Amino acid sequence: MKIRCIFLHRQQYKCFIFSLSLLVVCLLKLVHIKVTVKNSFFIEPYGVTANVYRVQHQKYDINCSAIYQMDPVEVGKSLEIRRKDIVDLDDDNIVSLTSDCPGYMQSRGFASLPLSNAEHLLGSRVKWKYVINLCGQDFPLKSNYELVAELRKLQGANMLESSRPSELKKQRFKFQHMLKDMPYEYQKLPVRTTRAKAPPPHDIKIFIGSAYFVLSREFVSYVDGNPLVKDFLAWSVDTYSPDEHFWATLVRMPGAPGAIQQSQPDITDLMSRTRLVKWNYLEGSLYPPCTGKHMRSVCIYGAAELRWLLNYGHWFANKVDPKVDPVLIKCLEEKILEKQRLLVKSSSR
Structure with a gap:
C-alpha cells in the first residue's frame, strides 16, 4: 500500500511538471516572446524590400494622403491596424552573423x-x-x-x-x-x-x-x-x-x-541631415512626441508622424519597424514613389 502511494505521487508530480511546462509554452506563444539563439543576433528586415512585407502592406485599406493631412479617421484606422495586425517574424530571422560571434565582439x-x-x-x-x-531600421525620406x-x-x-x-x-x-x-x-x-x-x-x-x-x-x-x-x-x-x-x-x-x-x-544630429532620430528626452522641446514606441530612448515612428518626417528635411528616418507600425512604412513608400514620379515627369517636359 505504501509503495503504491509513492508511485501515485510520482505520477502526479510528473503530470504537474508537464502541465506547467505546457502552460509556460502557451503563454510565451500568446505574448510572442522569442528566445534569442545563443551567439546569434536578431536581424531586422529593411522596410518593405522583402516581397512578403510588400504583399502584407498592400492589403491595408488606408488612405496615406489622408494620414499625411492628419485626418483623425485614417490615423485612427492606422492605430487599429497596429493593434490588431502587427507583422510577426519567423525564426528564420534569427541568424548568425559570423561563425564566432563572441570572438568577433571581443575583437x-x-x-x-x-x-x-x-x-x-x-x-x-x-x-x-x-x-x-x-x-x-533606417528608411528613406527622399x-x-x-x-x-x-x-x-x-x-x-x-x-x-x-x-x-x-x-x-x-x-x-x-x-x-x-x-x-x-x-x-x-x-x-x-x-x-x-x-x-x-x-x-x-x-x-x-x-x-x-x-x-x-x-x-x-x-x-x-x-x-x-x-x-x-x-x-x-x-x-x-x-x-x-x-x-x-x-x-x-x-x-x-x-x-x-x-x-x-x-x-x-x-x-538635427543639423546633419543624414538621419532623423527622435530622442525621448528631447520630445516636446525639439520635436513633437513619439506616436509609436521607444527603444533605448529612441522613437520607433508611428503613422501619425508621416507628415513631420517627410517635411523636416532629413534624408533618412530612424527608426521604423514593421512590427511597430506597418502602415507608416506603406505610406512612406507610397509618398516617396509619388514624388519620384512627379519629379521625373516634370523633368522630361
Missing part, C-alpha cells in the same frame, strides 16, 4: 567594418561619388531623384555629426573598457575599468557623433591606407563605443577632402 571588429566596407567600394566598377552608411540632387549640393563635402564631447562623454575614451557579460543582455557590453588610456596618437582632437554617415569618394580614398587613421583605429579599440567618435573625429582631420574645420561649431 571590437564592428569599429572597423564601415572603414573596411568603404575602402572595399573603391575597387567597385561603379564610379560612385558618395558612400552612405545606415542601419537596418526619392532617388531628390537624394541625388541633395548630394550634388554638397559639392564634395561630407555629411555627418561631429560635436565636442561633454566631460561625461570624455570618460568613454579616457579610460580603457572591457567587454563583460551583463544581466538581461544578449551580448557582452563595454564596461569602464580604472586604467587610464594614453592620449590619442598624433595629438588627434576627439569629436563625437554617430556610426552613420555620408562620405565623399575623395574622403574615403584619403583615409584608405592612411597610417594616421590606422593608428587612431588601433587606439580606439578599447574605448566605450569607437564608432561614435571615429568618423566624427576623422572628418575634422586637417587636410582631409571635405573636412570640417576644428574651429567650426558643433554639428548635431
